[in-house]
Amino acid sequence: MTELPQTSTQHAFIALAPPDDAKNELAHALSPAYAAHPDLRWNRIEDWHITLAFLGELPVQTVHRLRAPLADLAAARPPLQLALVGGGHFDERVLWSGIEGDLEGLHELAEAVRARVRDHDIAFAERPLRPHLTLARARRYDNASVTAAAACLDGFTGMLWRTDRLHLVGSTVRGHSGPRRYQDIDAWSLVADRRAATPPVKGSGDRTGPTSR
Numbered sequence: 001m002t003e004l005p006q007t008s009t010q011h012a013f014i015a016l017a018p019p020d021d022a023k024n025e026l027a028h029a030l031s032p033a034y035a036a037h038p039d040l041r042w043n044r045i046e047d048w049h050i051t052l053a054f055l056g057e058l059p060v061q062t063v064h065r066l067r068a069p070l071a072d073l074a075a076a077r078p079p080l081q082l083a084l085v086g087g088g089h090f091d092e093r094v095l096w097s098g099i100e101g102d103l104e105g106l107h108e109l110a111e112a113v114r115a116r117v118r119d120h121d122i123a124f125a126e127r128p129l130r131p132h133l134t135l136a137r138a139r140r141y142d143n144a145s146v147t148a149a150a151a152c153l154d155g156f157t158g159m160l161w162r163t164d165r166l167h168l169v170g171s172t173v174r175g176h177s178g179p180r181r182y183q184d185i186d187a188w189s190l191v192a193d194r195r196a197a198t199p200p201v202k203g204s205g206d207r208t209g210p211t212s213r
Contacts, residue, residue, distance in 0.1 A: 008060045011171040012185070014070065014113050015049035016106075018084060018133070022161045023048055026084050026097055029156045030135070033149035040095070040136040040145050047182055048133055049169065050082075050099060052110040053117055055124045062122060063170055067186050069116045074166040074188035077112065080105045083160045084133060087153030089146045093138045097153060099131035101160065106131055113166075165189055 018026075023045050034042065055063070082101035089095055099106070110129045117124055138146045165187045172181050 009057050010060055010063060011057050011182075012055040012063045013049075013051050013169050014053045014055070014066075014117075015051050015167050015169055016080075016082075016109075016163045017049045017165070017167055018082075019161050019164075022084055022159055025158050026133075026156070029153060029158075030149075033152040036152075037136075037145040037149050039139060039142060040149065041139060042136045043134060048135070049167065050106075050131060050133055052113045052129070053124060054127070055117065055122065058122065060170075063168070063185060065120055066117065066122070066168060069120065070113070070166060070168055070186075071188045073112055073116055074190050076192055077109055077166070077190050078105070078192045079190045080109065080163040081160055082106065082163060084156075084158035086156055087135075087150040088132075089150050092143060092146050094134060095136040095138075095146045095149050096132040096134050097156075097158075099133065103131060109166075163190060 026048075027045055033040075080102040082099055085098045085100045087095065087097050107129055114124075114126065136146065136149065167187045168185045169182050170185045
């Protein structure tokens with residue numbers, strides 16, 4: 001790998017990613033919304049993720065300092081059982097799918113991740129965790145498409161899936177030509193033994209979406 005200059009920066013975050021089967025299931029449920037609202041800024045399916053800590057723009061070398069501590073953390077944490085459930089929106093501007101399953105474990109993992117970041121004196125915006133998967137954003141002139149697209153996911157309950165890996169994700173380095181793209185800087189298996197049985201996934205009628213967390 002070519003060594004990047006100390007001044008190179010990138011946006012980065014630490015996340016979990018659904019497996020392809022779960023993403024394809026949700027993409028199929030979104031088919032009517034894709035067709036009806038093509039002007040939404042749809043996230044690429046390969047970029048779908050559950051953010052545990054958003055680090056913002058940091059020097060590339062600072063981001064890479066997290067690789068060893070995150071590897072150690074992943075080795076000590078158990079996989080989680082999660083599912084994608086229903087849909088909603090933030091302020092009629094951001095479309096999301098909800099998360100159900102082992103939410104207690106998800107919050108514990110997020111706090112452990114954030115503690116590792118703090119331990120390495122890396123400042124980041126510590127927003128409360130509201131588990132969700134961001135799907136699309138409205139364009140400036142569009143005040144209706146996101147809410148209509150969210151309605152397409154009413155009643156959707158996806159498969160239960162296992163969070164096998166913890167991902168450190170970075171954007172293309174600032175100054176790179178073309179649109180910003182994200183890819184794994186590294187990823188590590190969650191390998192510890194499970195500590196307790198996973199709680200059942202609630203149905204969509206019992207859902208408490210990201211806005212309530």
